[in-house]
Amino acid sequence: QEALNPGIYMGLGPCTLRGVNYASCSTAANTDARRVFSQVSAEAAQKLSYVSQYRAIGTQNYRGLKLSFQRRAAQGVSLGGNYTVSHCTTDTPVTGNFVQFNATWLKPGDPSYDRGNCPYNQREIANFTASAQAPQFTNRTLRLVASNWRLSGILNANTGNWLTVTTTQDRAFSGIPTQRVNQAAANPYAAKTLTNYLSAAAFAIPAAGTLGNEAARSIEGPGFWKVDVSIARILALGASRTMEFRIEAFNLFNNFNWGDPNIGLDAGTFGQITTQTGDPRIMQFAIKYGF
Template sequence: TTTNSGDFANPWATYPGGNPFPYARLSRFPNFSDYYFVPNFNASSPQVHTWNISIQRQIPASFLLSASYVGNQAVHTWVGGYTNRAVYFPGTAVNGSCTAQGYVLQTTGTCSTTANTNQRRQLALQNPTDGQLYGNLFTREDVGTQHYHGLLLSIQRRAANGGTVGANYTWSHCVGIDPTANNTGRGGPGYLDPNNRRFDYGNCNTVDRRQIFNVTGVVPSPRFQGAVLGKLASGWQLGGIFRAATGDFMTIVTGLDRALNGQPGAAASPTSAATGQRPNQILANPYGDRNSTTNYLNPNAFAQPALGTFGNMAPFSIEGPGYWQLDMALARIFQIRESRKLEFRAEAFNVTNRFMPMDPNVNLNANTFGQITTSGNARVMQFALRYAF
């Protein structure tokens, strides 16, 4: 949120240069500006296929057991792509020239640096006069896929006095090529290797939690005798939700444009598989102390890839911290008259006020790499009183 100190009489008082309207258009786009390609009008529509099978069994004491298999497949989801990438020229210039992939770059010293990224773009190398007008060219392609398979086990019991209890356990896995573009075909990162989309094939983003366990219950208070005790202590309901889950999966990023291909956002975005270039994993165990906040990941397990190359790590291949949480609620409706009632409700989230670590820093180039610096919400309590008439 941006707040200016101006008022309605002079809203642009603190804006640099004063009132920006009417806006003066540039006579031409700046050199090496980013453009969007028109989407492929022959692209297939995204499709989701689902299938499941379930078995239920009633057992004594009013328990209901069920076991279900759930599967789905998403195909033709939109994935971001980039063309006009910078060509990597290895080594140093010979007689003022560097050569690679059939291209020639006129320069001195080191052939490829972040400073000459735009001069190494394909269109600039093919036609320097017109090519200098174009930076990254963004494309959106219908090549994304995701596959989900899950086993769901559950048990439920509904008591005659109104109490209920239930528990369920999910064991699942989701893999695919991350569908990074939004429904307009824009707004998503691109896959890293233009010649190998499956280089970005890996676990699904935050939805791939391998194990999830939930327990829910509602217990009514007994009916007490007596005028005062019956009115004050009867009619309450106590409910609770316990949830435990394994961690989501993270992508380790280099924090640097090691491929020197000029892909936007390629340096350090931990939230998407394809935006951040990924390092090499050089130790079998990438973790430090998974109970620690300062050494969750072992920095020595990773190394920056050689210039002009991609690392060997897959996207979303590192599991973050798991968690468990207990939430509870207490509620009652007081009947005042036939058409009037007062409802009281108290809720507490994270009742135990347990520290819940979030994912660690995944930028290999950061000083806090592998450290957990954020946590989930502490205990939150809220109360509500509602009068209905």
């Protein structure tokens, strides 16, 4: 048989070329030889190193609704909060720069193939604040013990980031990394536990020479929430002198916020969560003297 055009992939075999037997008629180890420039002028292409091409194209669309409320101090209590529900879609996760045309998109001639949710578009974000100021008691004992205390708290919560399951293999033989896989089941999740968040059975490596059918950034990662609290008291010492005592707790309930699961289908830890988002409980104490 004769050598085939390297720009055409044929997974058939065996083939015999120049007296050597090959398992298949094409190889995935000739990325440079399969590039268009190499086929037009192989000699000139050998003198050219890797070249990045940038294009001023790509779009993002965002729609959102934000609700907020505030209740100012009434008998020492103040409340406030906001809630945002939104949806952002894009054909490129790149922001603030031109798009690397020959590496960012898996199909450079069709950016719509990479359209999906924006990677860090949490669909729902909520914040709630509350504070309470103890009154100035007239009873001497109560005034010494309970006056001038202030309690404040903040609740932050949001839904997860959007993820894409990928493979390290160049299944499309395009030389573009982190290609998407095939999604074989409508539900990509497993038990949603630390060791089994995503189901490996819901995905498959694409056939040689093809791109996966999984939608870009279509899998939602774990959500997040935490509560921060502070307690403070300011004592007047006279002659413009004050003493402030403060206790602060970040992530008061020590909630373990899961990180994103491993999205590399080739990895032995695929679908497992091995990281956390945010910090564990942190407490700090302070005394401040003012004069």
